[in-house]
Amino acid sequence: MQLDNLDNVIGVHGNDSSQLIGILQDVQKEYNYLPLVAMMQVSEKLKVPFSRLYSIATFFKAFSLQPRGRHIITVCLGTACHVRKAPRIVDEISRSLGIRAGETTPDRIFTLETVNCLGTCALGPVAVVDGKYFGNLTVKKIGALLKRYEKE
Amino acid sequence: MRIESIQDLEKLRKTLLAKTDPTKTRIRICAGTGCRACGSEEVIEAFNKEIVGQGISADVEIKATGCHGFCERGTLIVLYPEGILYQMVKPEDVPEILKVTVGGKEIIERLLYVDPVSGERITYEKDIPFYKSQRRTLLGMNPSIDPTEIDDYIALGGYRAAAKALTEMTPEEVVAEVKESGLRGRGGGGFPTGEKWETCRNAPGDARYVICNADEGDPGAYMDRSLLEGNPHSVLEGMIIGAYAIGANEGYIYVRNEYPLAVEHAKRAIEQATKYGLLGADIFSSAFELDVKIARGGGAFICGESSALMTSLEGKPGRPRAKYIHTVERGLWERPTNLNNVETWANVPLIIEKGAAWYRRTGTEGSKGTKIFSLVGKINNTGLVEVPMGMPLREIVYGIGGGVPAGKKLKAVQTGGPSGGCLPESLIDLPVDFDQLTKVGSMMGSGGMIIMDENTCMVDVARYFLNFLKDESCGKCLPCREGIKRMLEILNRICEGKGEEGDVELLTKIAYTVQETSLCALGGSAPNPLLTTLRYFGEEYTAHVRDKKCPAGICKDLIIYTIHEDKCNGCGACVKACPNKAIAGEKKKPHRIEVAKCIKCGICSETCRQQAIAAA
Numbered sequence: 163m164q165l166d167n168l169d170n171v172i173g174v175h176g177n178d179s180s181q182l183i184g185i186l187q188d189v190q191k192e193y194n195y196l197p198l199v200a201m202m203q204v205s206e207k208l209k210v211p212f213s214r215l216y217s218i219a220t221f222f223k224a225f226s227l228q229p230r231g232r233h234i235i236t237v238c239l240g241t242a243c244h245v246r247k248a249p250r251i252v253d254e255i256s257r258s259l260g261i262r263a264g265e266t267t268p269d270r271i272f273t274l275e276t277v278n279c280l281g282t283c284a285l286g287p288v289a290v291v292d293g294k295y296f297g298n299l300t301v302k303k304i305g306a307l308l309k310r311y312e313k314e
Numbered sequence: 315m316r317i318e319s320i321q322d323l324e325k326l327r328k329t330l331l332a333k334t335d336p337t338k339t340r341i342r343i344c345a346g347t348g349c350r351a352c353g354s355e356e357v358i359e360a361f362n363k364e365i366v367g368q369g370i371s372a373d374v375e376i377k378a379t380g381c382h383g384f385c386e387r388g389t390l391i392v393l394y395p396e397g398i399l400y401q402m403v404k405p406e407d408v409p410e411i412l413k414v415t416v417g418g419k420e421i422i423e424r425l426l427y428v429d430p431v432s433g434e435r436i437t438y439e440k441d442i443p444f445y446k447s448q449r450r451t452l453l454g455m456n457p458s459i460d461p462t463e464i465d466d467y468i469a470l471g472g473y474r475a476a477a478k479a480l481t482e483m484t485p486e487e488v489v490a491e492v493k494e495s496g497l498r499g500r501g502g503g504g505f506p507t508g509e510k511w512e513t514c515r516n517a518p519g520d521a522r523y524v525i526c527n528a529d530e531g532d533p534g535a536y537m538d539r540s541l542l543e544g545n546p547h548s549v550l551e552g553m554i555i556g557a558y559a560i561g562a563n564e565g566y567i568y569v570r571n572e573y574p575l576a577v578e579h580a581k582r583a584i585e586q587a588t589k590y591g592l593l594g595a596d597i598f599s600s601a602f603e604l605d606v607k608i609a610r611g612g613g614a615f616i617c618g619e620s621s622a623l624m625t626s627l628e629g630k631p632g633r634p635r636a637k638y639i640h641t642v643e644r645g646l647w648e649r650p651t652n653l654n655n656v657e658t659w660a661n662v663p664l665i666i667e668k669g670a671a672w673y674r675r676t677g678t679e680g681s682k683g684t685k686i687f688s689l690v691g692k693i694n695n696t697g698l699v700e701v702p703m704g705m706p707l708r709e710i711v712y713g714i715g716g717g718v719p720a721g722k723k724l725k726a727v728q729t730g731g732p733s734g735g736c737l738p739e740s741l742i743d744l745p746v747d748f749d750q751l752t753k754v755g756s757m758m759g760s761g762g763m764i765i766m767d768e769n770t771c772m773v774d775v776a777r778y779f780l781n782f783l784k785d786e787s788c789g790k791c792l793p794c795r796e797g798i799k800r801m802l803e804i805l806n807r808i809c810e811g812k813g814e815e816g817d818v819e820l821l822t823k824i825a826y827t828v829q830e831t832s833l834c835a836l837g838g839s840a841p842n843p844l845l846t847t848l849r850y851f852g853e854e855y856t857a858h859v860r861d862k863k864c865p866a867g868i869c870k871d872l873i874i875y876t877i878h879e880d881k882c883n884g885c886g887a888c889v890k891a892c893p894n895k896a897i898a899g900e901k902k903k904p905h906r907i908e909v910a911k912c913i914k915c916g917i918c919s920e921t922c923r924q925q926a927i928a929a930a
Contacts, residue, residue, distance in 0.1 A: 182629035221631035222612025240533035241764045242690035281536030283690035284385035295351035301917045
């Protein structure tokens with residue numbers, strides 16, 4: 163794996179070990195997940211024990227140690243979405259893709275994630291696919307939504 | 315250019331004001347996260363293109379602004395000076411708006427807001443019931459400024475309070491003013507802000523810090539995002555004043571990574587303020603210096619707790635600690651640290667500029683000023699509402715919120731997020747402030763207000779919050795780590811129809827133990843949703859445990875979908891829609907659902923135009 167860019171990612175934060183969470187976030191943005199080699203490189207560069215990076219990466223929900231799919235579906239499970247039946251949306255995506263929340267399809271096309279709240283409660287239930295918002299979802303709309311991204 | 319003095323600031327303000335042409339139509343387009351999700355960026359692009367195309371750049375000025383608050387109706391645009399509000403604007407409406415309203419001074423009826431109660435079309439923003447009863451002292455600036463332009467904030471009088479504090483007041487006087495105002499922390503705790511500042515100022519130590527807590531984790535609450543996103547300089551100005559009062563030279567804004575736009579705008583605000591000399595060394599030639607940095611959270615609810623947030627700022631997993639010694643004395647890097655929530659900071663410039671006496675005029679005995687709520691869930695007018703403390707719940711839900719959609723009945727109002735509780739319809743006349751909400755078993759929290767109707771199962775709501783907290787408990791102390799899990803297991807059983815006699819008593823016992831013995835406020839308040847639903851909606855627990863029924867039709871294991879024979883016209887739409895081929899029937903004759911095959915996804919019920927399929 164080519165990790166040439168990693169020094170730049172760390173450099174933006176001024177090689178400051180108090181910015182570890184921010185650094186790991188940017189690393190994840192670069193590679194879509196936290197590759198082991200990248201974490202080791204960060205550890206060496208910042209002289210921070212690998213165990214500490216690992217504890218951060220596993221404590222905070224935002225990090226994934228597994229490669230994720232080409233399309234990331236994030237379903238909001240905030241309270242407002244919950245009372246507007248968001249759990250049924252997760253169930254239906256889960257059923258259609260054959261994966262549970264937090265998992266990636268074997269063909270690595272989709273990753274299904276949930277989030278506590280996106281703060282777009284007026285649109286609830288809402289899901290975000292690759293940064294694009296889909297509001298007022300119904301179970302019925304899921305099929306077409308998945309089909310649209312499957313081909314991309 | 316550096317702003318060295320209050321005179322410099324005033325001079326700049328006047329120059330900026332002189333540049334605005336009052337004859338121009340000013341179009342303000344909401345570009346908050348909610349409206350962006352509705353496509354406001356495309357609307358802005360269409361305006362830019364069309365204005366050039368029609369050759370009217372000299373007559374119109376457009377601005378992408380922060381959140382206007384009426385998120386239900388996005389994309390929102392307001393045309394000034396008239397104050398005409400167009401809602402649900404799409405890019406294809408843009409040419410018409412420019413020709414008809416800007417050019418021809420005529421109203422486009424179809425884009426006006428229709429009052430669901432009276433059925434009337436309303437032309438002006440100020441006449442819309444959603445805005446009418448609000449007092450938008452904090453959010454009011456959002457629709458008029460571009461949050462990425464510091465000049466917009468300064469033109470409206472921004473940074474005057476900071477100039478006043480730094481050049482005309484001693485730090486002690488600033489602390490005294492904030493104390494006198496009666497401002498209490500808006501993040502949930504409701505601790506008096508002035509007292510907190512004073513303790514931090516007097517704590518021994520050389521370096522100290524100020525932190526803005528923008529790790530808004532309560533599901534269903536997004537007022538902090540809208541403030542930081544829509545008016546970042548008001549928050550920054552509050553921090554400058556606070557840091558001066560406390561004697562801190564370093565500050566952090568800790569913001570959720572799920573709020574990319576807020577991160578971006580806060581970053582820009584810091585850069586621009588630094589350029590003007592409003593951050594950095596020798597601010598307003600007062601020898602006071604302050605640097606502010608941004609830190610992004612990693613998606614952990616617990617990091618909204620002060621000691622956990624500070625641990626996470628130190629680059630470690632965010633776990634809280636027992637607070638025998640408060641963070642104002644020993645916080646970040648073991649130094650005195652003052653942490654306030656976004657909304658608290660945004661109140662500070664107002665208090666300094668207009669005075670504590672002015673501030674105290676709004677609110678109740680124990681809660682002064684206004685509070686922003688995010689009014690969401692089963693409500694007609696979803697959005698952010700800012701009201702004086704003490705406004706009755708009824709006025710917020712019905713007056714501003716327009717009541718519950720589809721003629722359904724209001725069942726509960728949930729406040730305070732996972733730490734708060736569910737209030738029944740019978741408490742609808744409760745004046746909303748810190749103390750009243752605590753009295754009835756809930757809390758203010760950061761201001762989420764989730765409206766629930768008759769189709770909401772309260773047992774499921776309690777389960778929802780415990781499930782949320784199970785994931786978010788950091789695991790450091792046993793009562794929270796284990797207690798929440800055990801309560802959730804019992805609730806899961808109850809929702810699956812396997813509830814037993816004695817479950818409710820056991821739940822109550824565990825709940826009080828967790829409340830009493832947890833290390834931090836997450837565990838201490840975790841049982842609140844459960845306890846309030848038990849207190850106010852006990853009969854729903856009985857229905858689940860004893861009768862194995864979910865009256866609201868939510869708990870999958872306790873409901874079956876059936877087709878109402880009288881209503882079914884045999885169109886076959888449900889047969890096609892059912893993913894598990896569980897529906898059969900001859901054309902034009904009533905269909906039937908095969909219960910054994912039904913996976914209870916609800917697609918059939920959504921598909922049926924006759925509304926013949928229901929869960930019971």
